[in-house]
Amino acid sequence: MIDEKLLIINDLKTAFSTSMGSVTVVDDVSLYIKKKETLALVGESGCGKSMTSLSIMQLLPVNGKIMNGEIIFNNHNLVELSDKEMSKVRGNDIAMIFQEPMTSLNPVLTIGDQITEGLLLHRKLSKKEAKDRAVALLKLVGFSRAVEVMKEYPHQLSGGMRQRVMIAMAMSVDPSLLIADEPTTALDVTIQAQILELMQELKEKFDTSILLITHDLGVVAEMADRVVVMYAGEVVEEADALSLFEDPSHPYTQGLIKSVPSLDVQQERLYSIPGTVPAPNEVTVGCRFAPRCAQAWERCSKEKPSLYQRKNGHQVRCFLYELGEGTNYNESGATHS
Amino acid sequence: MSNPNIKIDENTKTPIGSHKAIKGQSPFQLAFTRFRKNKGALIGLIILTLITLISIAAPILIQVDPSATDLYNTSAEPSSEKWLGTNDAGQDVFARLIYGGRISLLIGFATMMLTVLIGGTLGALAGYFGKWVDMVIMRLTDVLLTLPTLLMVLFLVALLERTNEWILIIALGCTAWASTARIIRSEFLSLREREFVLGAKAIGANDFYIIARHMIPNVLAPLIVAATLLVANMILVESALSFLGMGVPPTTPTWGNMLNEALNMRVIEEQPWLWVPPGIMVVLTVLCINFIGDGLRDAFDTKSTRR
Numbered sequence: 159m160i161d162e163k164l165l166i167i168n169d170l171k172t173a174f175s176t177s178m179g180s181v182t183v184v185d186d187v188s189l190y191i192k193k194k195e196t197l198a199l200v201g202e203s204g205c206g207k208s209m210t211s212l213s214i215m216q217l218l219p220v221n222g223k224i225m226n227g228e229i230i231f232n233n234h235n236l237v238e239l240s241d242k243e244m245s246k247v248r249g250n251d252i253a254m255i256f257q258e259p260m261t262s263l264n265p266v267l268t269i270g271d272q273i274t275e276g277l278l279l280h281r282k283l284s285k286k287e288a289k290d291r292a293v294a295l296l297k298l299v300g301f302s303r304a305v306e307v308m309k310e311y312p313h314q315l316s317g318g319m320r321q322r323v324m325i326a327m328a329m330s331v332d333p334s335l336l337i338a339d340e341p342t343t344a345l346d347v348t349i350q351a352q353i354l355e356l357m358q359e360l361k362e363k364f365d366t367s368i369l370l371i372t373h374d375l376g377v378v379a380e381m382a383d384r385v386v387v388m389y390a391g392e393v394v395e396e397a398d399a400l401s402l403f404e405d406p407s408h409p410y411t412q413g414l415i416k417s418v419p420s421l422d423v424q425q426e427r428l429y430s431i432p433g434t435v436p437a438p439n440e441v442t443v444g445c446r447f448a449p450r451c452a453q454a455w456e457r458c459s460k461e462k463p464s465l466y467q468r469k470n471g472h473q474v475r476c477f478l479y480e481l482g483e484g485t486n487y488n489e490s491g492a493t494h495s
Numbered sequence: 496m497s498n499p500n501i502k503i504d505e506n507t508k509t510p511i512g513s514h515k516a517i518k519g520q521s522p523f524q525l526a527f528t529r530f531r532k533n534k535g536a537l538i539g540l541i542i543l544t545l546i547t548l549i550s551i552a553a554p555i556l557i558q559v560d561p562s563a564t565d566l567y568n569t570s571a572e573p574s575s576e577k578w579l580g581t582n583d584a585g586q587d588v589f590a591r592l593i594y595g596g597r598i599s600l601l602i603g604f605a606t607m608m609l610t611v612l613i614g615g616t617l618g619a620l621a622g623y624f625g626k627w628v629d630m631v632i633m634r635l636t637d638v639l640l641t642l643p644t645l646l647m648v649l650f651l652v653a654l655l656e657r658t659n660e661w662i663l664i665i666a667l668g669c670t671a672w673a674s675t676a677r678i679i680r681s682e683f684l685s686l687r688e689r690e691f692v693l694g695a696k697a698i699g700a701n702d703f704y705i706i707a708r709h710m711i712p713n714v715l716a717p718l719i720v721a722a723t724l725l726v727a728n729m730i731l732v733e734s735a736l737s738f739l740g741m742g743v744p745p746t747t748p749t750w751g752n753m754l755n756e757a758l759n760m761r762v763i764e765e766q767p768w769l770w771v772p773p774g775i776m777v778v779l780t781v782l783c784i785n786f787i788g789d790g791l792r793d794a795f796d797t798k799s800t801r802r
Contacts, residue, residue: 249697256690266712266713266715324694
């Protein structure tokens with residue numbers, strides 16, 4: 159293959175130990191990111207998308223643990239790395255941007271202190287060199303007064319500016335993978351577009367791959383090359399962005415796309431998927447989406463569907479597609495069970 | 496054209512409101528600005544500075560040896576020569592008062608530093624690492640908090656069968672750190688969950704780097720407030736110990752052991768110049784420090800910004 163895979167996750171299973179026992183939040187997730195590609199990980203709150211990213215970084219909360227699976231990055235299995243080896247990967251090969259630009263910068267350190275941090279930790283730069291590079295980065299992310307901003311504190315910057323600082327911080331070490339966990343969720347819409355545009359620009363400039371975690375399909379449409387849809391800890395659909403929007407296959411994905419407000423279609427009320435996400439500690443036998451699925455039949459609550467292949471690497475976890483290419487929603491599916 | 500809003504900033508030369516006015520002000524500088532507006536705290540700071548300077552300069556200001564006894568001139572009343580008279584050993588009370596501040600303040604500040612060092616470190620470790628580290632350290636503080644500091648120090652002094660200011664400082668420092676540890680631990684517990692700590696980890700920083708560079712600067716505000724109030728507390732404890740005769744030996748004057756002389760009913764009734772001045776000094780110093788502590792707390796409390 160010409161498209162080299164930068165990151166491969168195989169059968170990742172991450173669980174939390176709670177007072178109610180072990181709760182699996184990421185269940186047998188497999189995905190990959192090619193070099194220079196933007197992969198969007200989509201799903202509603204609590205579906206395990208953030209936990210997948212924290213598993214990659216090995217930064218799970220104290221009670222979280224990777225139970226199974228491998229995360230292969232540049233031919234190293236990150237799961238097997240020691241803490242010390244891992245801290246050489248973090249912020250060096252893999253950088254991360256967080257959702258909340260208001261709280262992800264340290265309030266008592268200057269912007270300059272924080273941007274140069276990664277450079278001083280991973281690159282053997284002198285303070286002066288790190289500072290020059292930080293100023294250049296700030297200019298790159300759109301600060302015209304970069305030199306002054308270096309001496310300022312986070313409380314003096316607006317949310318959008320802080321997110322630019324976060325991006326500059328993440329890109330400072332020229333990572334090969336950037337994980338962006340809902341980078342625009344906390345920003346207002348006009349700033350969102352600018353930040354996305356900036357990320358796209360930098361991605362092309364630095365040849366970075368991006369793992370974009372979001373629940374916003376608008377962001378997906380704008381940014382992603384490929385999309386992985388997660389539901390209740392599982393991958394339910396994987397496709398390139400174009401096919402996902404043209405031919406959403408899993409009933410959950412269809413529901414997600416339907417619930418995006420549209421200006422073209424007159425709607426009385428916005429569509430919403432009925433029901434709620436199952437609690438992670440709920441034991442489900444069949445398809446996890448079955449209780450909310452309008453197209454479910456009895457087999458769905460008894461058996462667990464696996465990922466079925468469609469064309470061009472499009473995969474769907476739904477019995478509707480069990481027969482392979484060409485099958486689509488049909489009632490006769492019931493007779494197969 | 497990729498960053499329209501930033502470009503507007505540059506061209507119109509009107510960057511985000513009052514940006515110019517508060518340029519480069521760290522949260523500490525902002526707090527100091529607020530502190531300066533607090534009259535009580537400012538007066539407290541001035542008086543405390545004066546007391547400290549006079550105490551430090553005592554050997555220059557006072558030519559009399561505060562420990563020298565003059566048996567021909569005992570229990571003298573205040574006069575133009577001996578401003579506060581002499582005690583029953585004929586020692587110059589005024590000289591002792593000035594010199595006494597040295598020991599009282601030394602014990603106050605040195606103990607505070609030791610306490611902050613021990614309590615701060617243990618509290619930080621407990622709060623950051625949690626689990627068994629937290630368990631062990633917190634049970635230790637629980638034990639210390641159930642025992643009154645004064646009693647513990649009395650016990651230690653009795654055990655060593657002698658005292659001087661350094662023994663007192665170490666004894667106080669080793670017993671008084673529990674409350675500081677608790678404050679720092681609780682601050683760390685909430686800081687640990689903040690996103691910038693996760694962010695620092697995502698940059699590849701190790702635990703001790705994160706504690707030293709990211710977390711400690713964030714607890715400086717409550718730490719400074721706690722430390723200030725500790726100084727006042729320690730001065731009081733020293734006075735109490737010396738008053739009980741278990742503190743600094745009477746050859747070295749401290750405000751506490753000057754008060755010790757007031758154990759005598761005759762002194763209380765007939766020679767107020769022996770015990771009123773050191774009493775006033777202790778109260779004044781402690782009051783000043785408490786005012787400063789309150790001022791600092793208000794200054795650091797971001798909720799009071801809207802005043």
